[in-house]
Every structure is written in C-alpha cells, then in structure tokens.
Amino acid sequence: MVDGNYKSGSNLEKVLETGRFAVTAELGPPKSADPDVIKRKVEYLLGWVDAANITDNQTAIVRVSSIATSKLVLDLGLEPIIQITCRDRNRLSMQSDILGAYLLGVRNVLCLTGDHQSFGNHPTAKSVFDLDSIQLIQMVRDMRDKKIFANGEEIKNSKKAEVKEPRMFVGGAANPFADPLEFRVVRLDKKVNAGVDFIQTQCIYDMERFEVWMEQVRSRGLHKKCKILAGVTPLKSVGMAKYMRDQVAGVTVPEYYIERMAKAEDPKAEGIEICVEQIQRLREIEGVVGIHIMAIEWEQVVPEIVQRTGLRSG
Amino acid sequence: MIVAERKPIEEIKDYLSGHKRVLVLGCGTCVTVCLAGGEREVATLASVLRLAGELEVQENTIERQCDIEFFDTVKEQAESCDAILSMACGVGVQTVVKVFPQKCVYPALNTMFCGSNDGAGQWSENCLACGDCKLGIFGGVCPVTRCSKSLLNGPCGGSVNGMCEVDPENIECGWQLIYDRLRTLGKLDVLAENAQPRDWSRTHDGGPRRLSREDVAGL
Numbered sequence: 001m002v003d004g005n006y007k008s009g010s011n012l013e014k015v016l017e018t019g020r021f022a023v024t025a026e027l028g029p030p031k032s033a034d035p036d037v038i039k040r041k042v043e044y045l046l047g048w049v050d051a052a053n054i055t056d057n058q059t060a061i062v063r064v065s066s067i068a069t070s071k072l073v074l075d076l077g078l079e080p081i082i083q084i085t086c087r088d089r090n091r092l093s094m095q096s097d098i099l100g101a102y103l104l105g106v107r108n109v110l111c112l113t114g115d116h117q118s119f120g121n122h123p124t125a126k127s128v129f130d131l132d133s134i135q136l137i138q139m140v141r142d143m144r145d146k147k148i149f150a151n152g153e154e155i156k157n158s159k160k161a162e163v164k165e166p167r168m169f170v171g172g173a174a175n176p177f178a179d180p181l182e183f184r185v186v187r188l189d190k191k192v193n194a195g196v197d198f199i200q201t202q203c204i205y206d207m208e209r210f211e212v213w214m215e216q217v218r219s220r221g222l223h224k225k226c227k228i229l230a231g232v233t234p235l236k237s238v239g240m241a242k243y244m245r246d247q248v249a250g251v252t253v254p255e256y257y258i259e260r261m262a263k264a265e266d267p268k269a270e271g272i273e274i275c276v277e278q279i280q281r282l283r284e285i286e287g288v289v290g291i292h293i294m295a296i297e298w299e300q301v302v303p304e305i306v307q308r309t310g311l312r313s314g
Numbered sequence: 315m316i317v318a319e320r321k322p323i324e325e326i327k328d329y330l331s332g333h334k335r336v337l338v339l340g341c342g343t344c345v346t347v348c349l350a351g352g353e354r355e356v357a358t359l360a361s362v363l364r365l366a367g368e369l370e371v372q373e374n375t376i377e378r379q380c381d382i383e384f385f386d387t388v389k390e391q392a393e394s395c396d397a398i399l400s401m402a403c404g405v406g407v408q409t410v411v412k413v414f415p416q417k418c419v420y421p422a423l424n425t426m427f428c429g430s431n432d433g434a435g436q437w438s439e440n441c442l443a444c445g446d447c448k449l450g451i452f453g454g455v456c457p458v459t460r461c462s463k464s465l466l467n468g469p470c471g472g473s474v475n476g477m478c479e480v481d482p483e484n485i486e487c488g489w490q491l492i493y494d495r496l497r498t499l500g501k502l503d504v505l506a507e508n509a510q511p512r513d514w515s516r517t518h519d520g521g522p523r524r525l526s527r528e529d530v531a532g533l
Contacts, residue, residue, distance in 0.1 A: 118520060126514040 010107035022290025029064035060120025085114025102166035141195030176213035203233035223287030235271035340375030341402035351401030379406025445516035453495035460488030466509035
C-alpha cells in the first residue's frame with residue numbers, strides 16, 4: 001500500500017516532496033559473502049542519510065547483489081536505493097528483479113547503463129545491454145504507473161487475478177562532464193520524458209561546468225520535472241585525485257584541487273574539507289534539491305561530512 | 315559473403331521524401347552475389363523510384379563500396395545529387411558517408427548475416443565473426459552461430475529430431491550437426507570434455523574491433 005498521494009511512499013520521495021534538502025550516500029557491497037561489511041557500513045550511515053544507494057557490481061567487479069544487500073540494509077533500518085545496470089541483465093531479468101525487490105520492501109531504484117565489463121574483473125564476459133538506461137527508466141515507470149510489463153501485459157498473476165504492480169521511486173544518473181556538453185542536457189530531457197523521478201549526478205569537481213549545465217537544465221525547466229541530487233566524492237589523496245582526472249572517463253578534476261591535495265599535510269582531512277565546501281556551494285544552486293555522497297570504500301567519513309555541512313545532526 | 319535483402323519500398327520512399335535528385339548506388343561484391351544490391355537490382359529499384367515520379371534518379375554500381383578507392387568513377391555523379399541511396403551492406407553505406415560527408419546517405423538494404431548460399435533463393439547464417447574461431451574443435455560446424463543459444467556444451471533439451479525448438483520447421487540443431495560430424499570423423503571424445511567460457515572480448519563485447527597489420531602497412 002502506498003500512503004497519501006505518493007508514487008512509491010519511500011522515505012526519499014517523502015523528503016524530496018516536503019522540500020527538505022535530501023542526503024543520500026553510496027554503500028558498496030563487499031566482494032565476498034561477508035555480511036559484517038554491510039552491517040558496518042550501515043552503522044556508519046544510519047541516521048545521517050535519507051537513503052543509501054546499493055551499487056550493482058560497480059565498475060564491473062563482482063560483488064554481493066544489490067537486492068540481497070538491500071534486504072540486509074532494510075532489516076537494519078536504513079532505506080536502500082537499488083542500482084540496476086543494463087550490463088548484466090536483459091528485460092526479463094530486470095522486471096523479475098523489480099518485482100522481487102519490491103516484495104522485499106525496496107521502494108527506490110536507480111536505473112543505470114553500467115560500466116563496460118572491460119573495466120572490471122571479468123573482461124572476457126559477454127555484456128547484455130538489451131535495454132539502455134533510458135529504456136529501463138521507462139520500463140520501471142510503466143510497471144508502476146501503467147501497471148504493465150515491457151510487452152504491454154498487465155501485471156497480474158492470471159486473467160482473473162488482481163493487478164499488483166511494483167511501485168518504485170525511479171531514479172537515473174546524469175553526467176554533466178561527458179561530451180558533447182550541449183547534448184548532456186538533451187539526454188537528461190530524454191530521461192525526464194521516460195519518466196524519471198529523481199536524478200543523481202556524476203561526482204562534481206568542476207563547479208563552473210556544473211553551473212553551466214544547471215543553467216541549461218533550468219532553461220528547459222527540467223529541475224521542476226525531476227528532483228536533482230548533486231553527486232560528490234571526497235578525495236582521499238592526491239593520487240586518487242589524479243586517478244579520477246586521468247583514468248575515469250567523464251570525470252574532470254580541476255588543477256586547483258590537485259594542488260590543494262598535493263600540498264596538504266593531512267590529505268584525508270583536506271579531501272573532507274573540499275567536499276564540505278563543495279556541498280555548501282552546491283546547496284546554493286537553484287534546482288539542486290539534495291546531495292549524493294559517493295565516498296568510495298570510505299563510507300565512514302559520511303557522518304563527518306554531513307554534520308559539518310549542518311544538513312543532519314545524526 | 316555478407317547476405318542482405320532489400321528494404322520495403324515504402325521505407326525507402328520515406329527516406330527520400332523531400333529530396334530532388336538521388337543516386338542509387340550498387341555494390342559489385344557480396345550484395346551482387348546474393349542478388350540484393352548489384353547492377354540489376356539498382357536498375358529495378360531506380361525504375362520503381364522513377365515511376366513514382368517525384369525524383370530525378372541517377373544510377374551506378376561500383377566494384378566495392380567498403381573501400382574508398384573504388385569511388386572515383388562516381389564522385390561527379392554523386393556530387394550532382396542531394397541524396398545517395400546505397401544498395402551495399404551496412405559497411406558500404408558507412409563508407410559512402412566517409413567519402414561524401416556532406417551528403418544525405420540512406421540504406422536500401424537490411425544487412426542480414428555472414429552466410430552461405432544454400433540453393434536458389436536460400437541463404438543461411440553460419441559465421442558470427444566472433445574473432446576466436448573454434449571450428450577446428452567442433453568438426454567445422456560453428457556452435458556460436460548455429461546453436462540458437464550459442465552453447466559450447468550442447469545440445470540443450472530443445473533438440474528434437476535434429477531440429478531446434480526455436481523453429482523446428484526451419485532451424486537445424488547446430489549441436490546435432492556437430493555431433494554427427496564428429497561421429498563421422500571418429501572424434502566424439504572431444505564432446506566429453508567441458509568447454510570453458512568463451513572470451514567475448516574478442517567479439518563486439520570488447521568494443522568495436524580494429525585490425526592493424528604491420529606486415530602489410532607499407533604495401
């Protein structure tokens with residue numbers, strides 16, 4: 001059952017609807033069948049975020065499944081956002097997973113294309129990409145609002161059975177830093193047309209370019225059609241800053257951050273400082289209604305970052 | 315060869331609507347052999363388009379559309395048109411785009427597969443261009459192409475009377491063919507071994523493929 005007029009009734013949806021600045025963070029499942037890693041990460045985040053993204057074999061490295069992790073996370077009292085990539089599953093598998101995740105209590109899903117398998121630990125694998133992220137958004141949205149599967153059939157167990165549709169709050173990603181710049185906002189528009197409810201952006205370092213992109217977003221009125229959460233990733237070291245700049249496609253790290261990280265006596269503290277500054281600046285941008293903190297294998301710094309921005313008090 | 319078939323005429327007409335003068339360009343290689351886009355098919359399609367009466371139609375056929383060095387003879391003619399309708403495979407169409415970057419270029423064919431001619435008007439798919447040929451192991455019958463599931467340890471439970479469950483009337487079970495062939499060769503022991511997962515990075519799954527050969531680079 002969904003209370004009130006909510007689409008999914010998820011905590012994230014409610015926070016965004018009330019107009020409170022939302023805080024989400026990323027929680028990466030472990031590379032082994034170790035539940036303690038998940039429990040520890042939930043403990044870091046609990047009380048500090050409105051929902052946590054549970055990544056789906058991120059960077060094409062095998063990990064505990066996003067949905068299984070989400071069930072553990074839910075049981076520990078934290079709201080999950082399952083991530084689903086198009087790389088590993090076709091439309092049958094994705095729809096079956098949406099139904100299953102819904103039954104386990106999941107109410108948020110982030111629809112992604114997924115990193116190419118050549119970057120991960122199984123580079124000889126066959127990829128699926130039956131659908132792309134825009135088509136996936138449309139499918140999950142249609143399952144909720146039109147109550148149909150991708151083939152047009154109603155979501156019910158038999159002809160006479162009641163329709164029982166999975167009601168998910170549907171998210172997508174946007175990368176303001178990939179090329180061509182002028183097309184990025186068109187692609188966001190396509191996600192909006194497909195029915196996306198919220199957007200989490202790629203991690204932002206180049207604030208100027210992000211502001212240019214947000215201007216384009218606002219000029220099309222897209223910030224009024226979906227909720228945009230700005231993504232940040234705290235830097236741990238100058239090495240990581242350079243790695244993000246040179247090795248991660250679609251991420252730009254301006255030289256002044258590289259210099260700050262290089263000069264810092266305590267690079268981790270400096271990385272957190274930079275992240276806090278970025279969040280304070282992002283909060284001021286019209287159309288940004290939340291923050292998404294992707295502290296990669298560094299979830300324990302999320303409370304400090306959130307506390308110092310004053311967004312939540314734990 | 316690359317096997318192709320002509321698109322429905324309505325789709326072709328839709329592409330050309332709004333254009334004034336079109337060059338219907340055939341290819342003398344694979345699509346001539348499979349009777350889809352050679353000189354004769356160019357003449358037929360050009361007549362159909364002329365009959366519709368909305369276009370000025372030029373026609374020509376070059377030896378090979380997948381190689382830019384064969385385009386010299388049609389450059390002038392192509393420049394005089396505002397659209398080019400290529401009757402080559404998808405490779406040819408994209409080469410035409412490279413040669414005439416300012417022109418609207420449209421495909422007249424659907425490129426189907428790498429296949430063989432099985433008799434008059436019959437063609438079948440037998441190579442997926444996977445980049446890692448295992449025909450030497452499987453008795454010269456490709457499991458990746460000729461099994462509907464691309465199994466390397468087939469046949470599955472859908473093999474009945476030598477036919478595939480996906481279309482029992484028309485699709486032979488590739489694994490029945492492999493089995494029969496290896497039995498003939500007295501090599502059935504090969505099939506008792508567990509074939510390991512393929513390296514799909516050598517196929518399109520590793521991204522669009524390129525081939526560079528230094529030994530022929532200077533020729």
